[in-house]
Amino acid sequence: MSAILTENGFAKVFNLTRKVTEDIHRVIVDGIQIGAYTNDENVLNEVKRHLKQLNKLL
Numbered sequence: 001m002s003a004i005l006t007e008n009g010f011a012k013v014f015n016l017t018r019k020v021t022e023d024i025h026r027v028i029v030d031g032i033q034i035g036a037y038t039n040d041e042n043v044l045n046e047v048k049r050h051l052k053q054l055n056k057l058l
Contacts, residue, residue, distance in 0.1 A: 010016065022038040027046045034050070037043045 024036050024038055025040070025043045026033055027035040027037070027043060027050075029050050035042075035046050037046070
């Protein structure tokens with residue numbers, strides 16, 4: 001919540017607008033964000049890459 005408030009504060013101070021109009025898909029592994037993508041293919045590639053690194057899938 002505070003990150004969103006900080007982002008909005010910076011946007012107001014510097015008169016910024018969002019450039020991204022598409023949905024952003026975030027890839028989170030073990031509770032850590034490893035990427036944010038607008039292209040679905042990039043999301044799938046990142047997920048596949050991390051699945052290959054797993055020793056055991058729960």
